Structure formats: C-alpha cells, structure tokens
Amino acid sequence: MTPTAAEVLMGNFMALVEPAPQESVGDYMASRISVIGMNSLLASQETEMGAAVRVWENEAISAVLSKAGAPLAASTEDLSITALDALNAKLRLALIVVHEAVEAKGDATLDREILTLYQAMADRRMLVLPVMPGS
Amino acid sequence: MTLADQLSTYLGRLWGHPVQVLDLTRIPGGASRETYRFDVDVDGERKGLILRRDPVGSLIDTDRRLEFLAVQSFYGRGVPAPEPVALEMAETELERPFFIMGRIDGGKAASPFTVDAYGVHAATIGEQFFSSLGIIAKADPVGLPISDVAEMPELSACWSKELDYWANVIETDQLHPQPIVWAAIRKLRRNPPPPAQKISVVHGDYRTGNFLHDGEGKIIAILDWEMAHLGDPMEDLGWAIDPLWGHYDPEKVAGMLTRTEALKLWEQTSGLKVDEQALDWWSLFNAVKGQAIWTSSAREYRDSGGKDPVLALSGWYTARRHDKIIADRLASLEGWA
Numbered sequence: 001m002t003p004t005a006a007e008v009l010m011g012n013f014m015a016l017v018e019p020a021p022q023e024s025v026g027d028y029m030a031s032r033i034s035v036i037g038m039n040s041l042l043a044s045q046e047t048e049m050g051a052a053v054r055v056w057e058n059e060a061i062s063a064v065l066s067k068a069g070a071p072l073a074a075s076t077e078d079l080s081i082t083a084l085d086a087l088n089a090k091l092r093l094a095l096i097v098v099h100e101a102v103e104a105k106g107d108a109t110l111d112r113e114i115l116t117l118y119q120a121m122a123d124r125r126m127l128v129l130p131v132m133p134g135s
Numbered sequence: 136m137t138l139a140d141q142l143s144t145y146l147g148r149l150w151g152h153p154v155q156v157l158d159l160t161r162i163p164g165g166a167s168r169e170t171y172r173f174d175v176d177v178d179g180e181r182k183g184l185i186l187r188r189d190p191v192g193s194l195i196d197t198d199r200r201l202e203f204l205a206v207q208s209f210y211g212r213g214v215p216a217p218e219p220v221a222l223e224m225a226e227t228e229l230e231r232p233f234f235i236m237g238r239i240d241g242g243k244a245a246s247p248f249t250v251d252a253y254g255v256h257a258a259t260i261g262e263q264f265f266s267s268l269g270i271i272a273k274a275d276p277v278g279l280p281i282s283d284v285a286e287m288p289e290l291s292a293c294w295s296k297e298l299d300y301w302a303n304v305i306e307t308d309q310l311h312p313q314p315i316v317w318a319a320i321r322k323l324r325r326n327p328p329p330p331a332q333k334i335s336v337v338h339g340d341y342r343t344g345n346f347l348h349d350g351e352g353k354i355i356a357i358l359d360w361e362m363a364h365l366g367d368p369m370e371d372l373g374w375a376i377d378p379l380w381g382h383y384d385p386e387k388v389a390g391m392l393t394r395t396e397a398l399k400l401w402e403q404t405s406g407l408k409v410d411e412q413a414l415d416w417w418s419l420f421n422a423v424k425g426q427a428i429w430t431s432s433a434r435e436y437r438d439s440g441g442k443d444p445v446l447a448l449s450g451w452y453t454a455r456r457h458d459k460i461i462a463d464r465l466a467s468l469e470g471w472a
Contacts, residue, residue, distance in 0.1 A: 002311075002429075002433055002451040002455060003436055003437065003441075003450055003451050007436075007437065007441060008441070008451065011436065011440075011447055012441075012444065014442050015441070015442050015443070015444050018442075021138075021161075023137075023138055023139070023159045023160055023161050023171065024161040027160065027161075027162055027163060028160070028161040028162055028163050030163075031163030032163070032444060032445075035444040035445055035447075035448055036444045038448060038452075039444050039447050039448055042448075042451060042452055085311065088311075089311055089312055092311070092312035092314050093312045095312075095314045096312060096314045096318075099314060099318055100321065103321065114318075115318070115462070115465050115466045116466065118314065118315045118318065118461075118462040118466070119459075119462045119463060121315070121458075121462070122455070122458040122459040122461075122462040122463075125455050126455055126459055127451065127452050127455055129248050129452065131383075132250065133249060133250055133251060134245050134249040134251055134252030134253065134382070
C-alpha cells in the first residue's frame with residue numbers, strides 16, 4: 001500500500017533535518033520544500049479519514065468474501081492504523097484469491113460486484129491536492 | 136572534493152583541456168536521476184550543460200546508456216532532443232554512472248498537478264507534443280543508436296514483454312496487497328492487443344511535464360528518456376493521454392487537445408492508424424505501469440528512510456489516483472473476457 005501519514009510526516013522531518021549540500025540550495029530546495037508542504041497537506045487528510053476508510057474497506061471486503069463463500073472477519077478492537085492495515089492486508093489477499101476464482105468460474109454478477117467494490121475502495125482512499133494554477 | 140571539482144577533473148580528462156565548472160546547481164525533477172545544471176569554461180568559451188547522475192536510490196530502475204542513446208537517436212532528427220555530450224558508465228570521478236547533455240535555456244516544465252497548465256498556448260503546444268510523438272513513432276529504429284543496446288521484440292510480443300516486466304515490478308515491490316491492479320493485470324493477459332503495426336522507439340515517459348516550453352507556445356526540449364525502449368508505438372500514446380496527465384481537464388488529453396485532435400495529429404505524423412482496440416489495451420496497461428512505478432516509489436521511500444519527499448508524493452497521491460483510474464476503467468470495459 002501507500003505510505004502511512006505517520007511515515008510521511010516522519011519523512012518530512014528527515015528530509016529537512018539534514019543540511020543540504022551547497023549545490024542543492026536554490027530551485028531544488030524550493031521545489032523540495034513545496035513537495036514537503038504538499039505531503040503535509042495530504043497527511044492532514046489521511047489523518048482525518050485514515051481509520052474510518054480502513055474500517056469501512058475491511059467491512060466491505062469481508063461482506064463480499066462472505067457472499068463468495070470465503071468468510072473472513074473484519075472486526076478488530078485495535079483501531080490503530082497499523083492494526084487496521086494488517087487486517088486489511090489479509091482481507092485484500094483473500095479478495096484477490098476470490099476474484100481470481102470468480103473470473104475463472106465466469107460468475108458475471110459477483111465479478112461486477114467486486115469491480116464496483118474496487119471503485120468504491122479507490123474513491124474513498126483518494127487524496128486531494130488544492131487547485132494549483134500553471135505558471 | 137566538491138561535485139564541481141569532480142566534474143572539472145572528469146571533463147578535463149575527457150576533452151584533454153583544463154575545464155572550469157561554474158554555477159553548478161541541482162535542479163528539481165527527474166526523480167530517477169540527480170539532475171544538475173552547470174556551465175563550463177573551456178579556453179574562455181562558456182557553455183551550458185546538464186548532468187544526470189545515478190542516485191543512491193531511484194524511482195525507476197533504468198539503464199542510463201539506453202537513455203543516452205535514445206537522446207542521441209533523436210538529436211537533430213526533427214524532435215527537440217537535447218545534445219548528447221558524454222556518457223560514463225564506470226564509477227569514475229563522480230562515483231556513480233552519469234551522462235552529460237547540452238542545456239536548453241529559457242524553458243519551463245509544467246507540473247502535472249496544476250490546472251490549465253498551458254493557458255492560451257495549450258492547442259499550439261498540443262500540436263507539437265503529439266506531432267513529435269508521431270515522429271518518434273514513425274522512425275525506423277534500425278540504424279538508430281538505441282538499437283545498439285535495446286532489445287528488438289517481435290511485433291506480437293511487445294505487449295507481453297512490457298506487461299511481464301511491470302507485473303514483476305509490482306510483485307517485487309508491493310508492500311501491501313493491491314487487488315485493483317492485479318485484476319487489471321489478469322484482464323490484460325486474458326485480452327491481448329493486436330500485434331504492433333511496427334516496432335518503434337518508445338520514449339517510455341512521454342507526458343506533460345517531461346518537456347520544456349518557452350512560455351510562448353513552442354516546445355524547445357523533450358526530456359526524460361530514461362525508460363526508452365523498442366516496442367509498440369501505441370504504448371507511448373496510451374501514456375501521453377492517461378487521465379493522470381490530463382491536468383484535471385476531462386475534455387482534453389494532456390491538458391492540451393481533445394482526444395480526437397490529438398490522435399489525428401499523431402496519425403498524420405506517424406503514418407500509422409490508431410487501432411481503438413489496441414489503444415484500449417495500452418491505456419489500461421499504462422495505468423498498470425504507472426501503478427508499478429508508484430509501487431516502487433513507496434518501497435524506495437520506506438527503504439531509504441523517507442528522505443525523498445518526491446517518492447512519498449509519487450507512492451501516495453499518484454498511486455491512489457491511478458488506483459481510481461484503473462478501477463473506473465475496469466468497470467467500464469465492454470467485450471473483454
């Protein structure tokens with residue numbers, strides 16, 4: 001999966017804490033700081049929605065797995081991102097296996113349902129950059 | 136010894152003259168190489184150059200010799216490629232492999248994440264952008280420098296060579312299971328495209344942001360040839376019109392022209408026909424390829440201790456956008472097994 005907000009915020013610190021070589025100041029450093037700013041902005045979105053999105057996705061995948069006859073529980077009392085991601089990895093792996101089987105069987109209805117789930121998963125995980133005009 | 140001193144020593148040895156390196160500055164962009172601009176003074180004559188040096192960690196694992204020879208293949212051949220100056224594969228004065236190109240001053244590259252990036256010049260720039268791509272597609276790679284090292288695939292094997300490569304990148308680098316992109320890979324394997332019409336040089340990263348324009352509507356340099364190879368010319372076309380590079384404008388491709396206009400220009404200059412079935416395949420493939428690159432970015436970001444924020448942005452924001460692009464495309468495909 002993509003980096004977590006915690007990893008990115010730690011990375012932002014690491015990217016700034018070491019002094020830049022003389023030849024890397026100027027345009028390069030200005031661009032680097034701009035990207036760090038964008039990453040911080042995205043981290044704010046991920047911090048706000050990250051746990052909720054993972055809980056939703058885990059439950060949605062679990063529901064499809066049940067429908068496909070391969071149940072796997074989505075519940076966890078640990079709502080840390082680390083725990084939710086660990087559960088999410090198990091569920092996603094199971095979903096890949098189930099989807100392959102659905103395709104092999106030619107089950108068009110369940111295939112369509114899984115593809116719709118993919119759209120919803122991608123939608124809910126989207127991060128948004130502000131409108132930035134070209135120069 | 137500073138990098139400028141190292142460069143002076145190298146170029147002095149290469150050219151057999153004392154060389155003074157001036158105003159060496161790292162510049163942004165090109166996440167797969169460290170890129171620097173500098174001047175050289177040789178016997179009182181000053182010239183602007185660009186250094187592209189392999190980084191310790193990289194967004195894309197690419198061969199700098201291929202990149203250099205790709206640039207050489209099109210320099211002075213109707214595509215505004217920069218002048219190739221020197222290639223050094225050994226770990227000599229600069230410690231890592233690198234190459235040097237002529238610098239083209241007075242240009243700017245658009246960020247793909249801006250809106251209306253080209254303003255009133257969008258159509259004019261779009262005409263040059265898709266025409267240049269057509270010229271690259273039309274060229275016979277036999278006899279071009281890149282053919283010295285690039286593998287020449289069979290017409291019918293272009294798709295599988297590329298899909299196998301990028302699927303393997305995802306397999307190797309993924310840190311978390313990715314059901315969306317794996318569904319796309321399976322779909323691509325079940326529904327192969329028609330054989331390539333011809334073998335062309337494929338730029339490999341031909342998109343908005345990878346060229347310089349002068350701000351007055353003229354493209355002055357096509358850059359970032361690091362993923363160049365030989366293959367199906369539809370591959371570049373599919374990447375150039377991928378929605379990720381559309382500057383958030385669903386009515387235009389690459390933020391420049393309508394899809395119809397762009398494809399027509401490409402057909403006119405390439406002498407090839409756009410097969411919509413093939414382009415559908417290469418469009419989905421390119422979203423997979425993008426996801427592979429972003430997957431590697433996320434891996435490299437974590438493995439390198441998070442020091443390069445560009446890798447984070449690529450492995451995070453762009454990865455999620457490509458997941459959305461792939462998921463929407465999978466849901467809309469008709470007639471595919």
